[in-house]
Amino acid sequence: MSQWGAERAERAQRITAGASLAAGKIVGADMAVALLEAVIKPFDRVCLEGDNQKQADLLARALADVDPAKIHDLHMVQSGVVLPEHLDVFEIGVAKRLDYAYSGPQAARIAKMLFGGQIELGAVHTYLELFARYFIDLTPNVALIAAVSADRDGNLYTGPNTEDTPTVVEAAAFKSGVVIAQVNAIVDKVPRVDIPGDRVHFVIEAPKPFYVEPLFTRDPGAITETQILTAMLAIKGIYAPYGVKRLNHGIGFNTAAIELLLPTFAERLGLKGKIATRWALNPHPTLIPAIESGFVEQIHCFGSEVGMDDYIEARSDIYFTGPDGSLRSNRAFCQTAGLYACDMFIGSTLQIDVNGNSSTVTTSRIAGFGGAPNMGSDARGRRHPSQPWLQAGKEADPDGSPALRRGRKLVVQIGETFGEGNAPTFVEKLDAIALAERLHLDLAPVMIYADDVTHIVTEEGIANLLLCRDRDEREQAVRGVAGYTEVGRGRDAKMVRRLRERGVIQRPEDLGVDVLDADRSLLAARSIKDLVRWSGGLYRPPSKFRNW
């Protein structure tokens, strides 16, 4: 490079351009579009903060309002494609290329736009993987972030929803990027400093607080008896025998049921203190009864959850909280914790194929990955042993040399054989394969790969894939818990019987679980109101969950 210092000079020029619209670092909300037009350049890599929870929504709207003649061909590098504006920018030509992690609410529209060629797709990532690339080859030129408050020096308070902010800011600010924050309020002194002001160049006071989605709230009232049965099987057939203490739960009613059975079913089995004590997990309201029952020792969170703030503050013995009292979440660290310090990931999925590959993609919806693939696989760089990890490793390779044999993370898929709308969970071939062909992707969007899954739990029983010795056994183990789906009916009954004799497949009766006991009375809370009661009134559910 002949012109050393070019990058810094360019940032200085961008900041100068923006400063003409600012008083110090403060810019009026009505000038947001003008600020973006002054600071962003065509072909920039831009990170617009937003994940499965918090959204820099004012900045998203402003970016969708810039003049495409001035700003175009942006390369968006961001965790979430969640708001309509996140896709509008592609429709109007402001943005062209996309690297992202999660697109739940926009799953249908993003699929359509990808099919139509309106978006040039880089890749769909896990959160941690995308964060990693922020430091190597997807470093943002401009970061558009959200915080609760700022002081006049630009010090930011993100409050409970710290989430991705420290990571995004670190990548951009220290590599000559410009950081623009929308905040709910400008204050004299922030309650705590989540982001030091010298990393923040412009602050906009938004007329409305940034949007947060209560994604991790599950109403106990909607939990079915089949889900309770799968939860009982998981606790008795996996949590207990492996002694799983450090874990992550995915989103869904099946794992919510497990959370609500800890202080009842699990406690009666004498498992308190022996399972599920330390978590990488968002503040799930359904975990309140287990916390109040002394089941849980510590939780580190990716983000927060709407309505849980007061409860968390009062339970700093369990949660990570700041000097202001409120939660400090951190998605990058929590994903790292889930990857390297947890012995189990358990979650639900939309489709599982006969080999055990799973996906949440259908032919018309691309939901992205979020964090599951990161946590739903063994970290091969792991070097510390633990009982569950060693036991799983031994089951997978009973004849290996003990000193050279590695452990395995428990990666569990839990769900009913027929899912929402009575669609079969088990399929011969994932829709993700067809989608990969149609979009000419190098990789099919597989959420968890077959060789990473260790157990599948359905109402028919548990398949322990660690104990399968070849591809055929594996396929029959999957079919053997696939119930009355076509995949299930395609089983080799004799082989499934043999797998059951070997304990590869375990039926409820093999585990001493009476299907008739799977009753809603087992749930520690049967409604959102029950959760509020357990919390001593500290949990304040969002209005859409208040049905009383």
Place this chain on the structure above:
Amino acid sequence: MSQWGAERAERAQRITAGASLAAGKIVGADMAVALLEAVIKPFDRVCLEGDNQKQADLLARALADVDPAKIHDLHMVQSGVVLPEHLDVFEIGVAKRLDYAYSGPQAARIAKMLFGGQIELGAVHTYLELFARYFIDLTPNVALIAAVSADRDGNLYTGPNTEDTPTVVEAAAFKSGVVIAQVNAIVDKVPRVDIPGDRVHFVIEAPKPFYVEPLFTRDPGAITETQILTAMLAIKGIYAPYGVKRLNHGIGFNTAAIELLLPTFAERLGLKGKIATRWALNPHPTLIPAIESGFVEQIHCFGSEVGMDDYIEARSDIYFTGPDGSLRSNRAFCQTAGLYACDMFIGSTLQIDVNGNSSTVTTSRIAGFGGAPNMGSDARGRRHPSQPWLQAGKEADPDGSPALRRGRKLVVQIGETFGEGNAPTFVEKLDAIALAERLHLDLAPVMIYADDVTHIVTEEGIANLLLCRDRDEREQAVRGVAGYTEVGRGRDAKMVRRLRERGVIQRPEDLGVDVLDADRSLLAARSIKDLVRWSGGLYRPPSKFRNW
């Protein structure tokens, strides 16, 4: 739990006890021992900051001077066991249990103390793995850290050596831990805020700057022609055909040779811009010529390197730097980048067994893992494709379904067949196995496992283990590049010939590399002085590397 808030109350009590020795947050260096005795309690988990580079050395000495009658049975949870004091605390009974990552300089003494039972070993980790556990089950009650300067509010400037500090502080401060920082100076205003003051409880001004080890400096004058040969083979046989752009280099002369061949040998091969452009790497002085030649686009650093500060500041186009101009390193993010955003890890080792397992442990020395195992394995949660990764995956599984086939990280071991002191690098059985038996470890301390290694490079050639179809082929591929070691002489010559015909083994002549060309004249810099010259005088090597 009946007493919610107990953890915060206990921290408040600790801070009150310490405050009696402080003026505001400031404590005199002569009161360091008293402060630790006031704040730390028996059986605490304590993180004493120190990795393979920076050391909180004043606090380490203070901890070794506390009264074991007052403070005992500590559980040390820290990256590095590097200073004598890190082991002294175990000898005098202040500490009992240890979880750590790296112990290079103390490798012999730590082995002795482990054999003698003076240390109760939790586990040896990779850095990122240990950081992960800080948030789940090894959260520190007290963090003893090091920074360059502090203001009176406790805002810290870590300067170029930010390294582990943000991670350690985040884990401790937000989980009711106490954070004590030693700083080189107390100032009115810090040059930039690396750690916000509201996470820091006490600050001690140290009479001497904290210690930093120039671990990543390799004198080009000491690079041998054999090392140059292995570097040529690696560039022509791996970097070029896979098109490796995003990578990490381990420490050592072999990779230093590669760095110094980029602007000469690699550039003549037309590889500029096509390989080695984006790095997760410390500021290796031997990379200066490649940077000055425009070979390198971006580097994110774990830590800094002594003498490189001015050069880095002037090359902010390449490095991550702060508003003060100096490097911002971050070990957690850089390890994450190495894990998820790099397509290759290449490093040297002490021993490789016939299957390809490697270790830096000998029967009397335990050096720990550092970061290599984290980067020296494929991240199974990775979902973004890249050319090198896909190609490696295809070589490993040519018949797999393309849509369901995953890529593979290139994990390369490079070294001479005989290492230091003429000890054979290739062995039938790793010393690590004997060590595991002697210490009753659940896992042998294997640095990189056989099934993670993709290539081995020696002066005899390259073995591509991805192309091996069974265990036998793999063993013969290893033996086939093991030269005149016993392992090498134990080869099945016919099978090795067949492997060479298939391209599994490539000799220098197969790659068009003339062994006679492996000359020191190929090195872009042949001495430390040459590096200084390349840097335009900006690189200021520490005195032990100045031999002119």
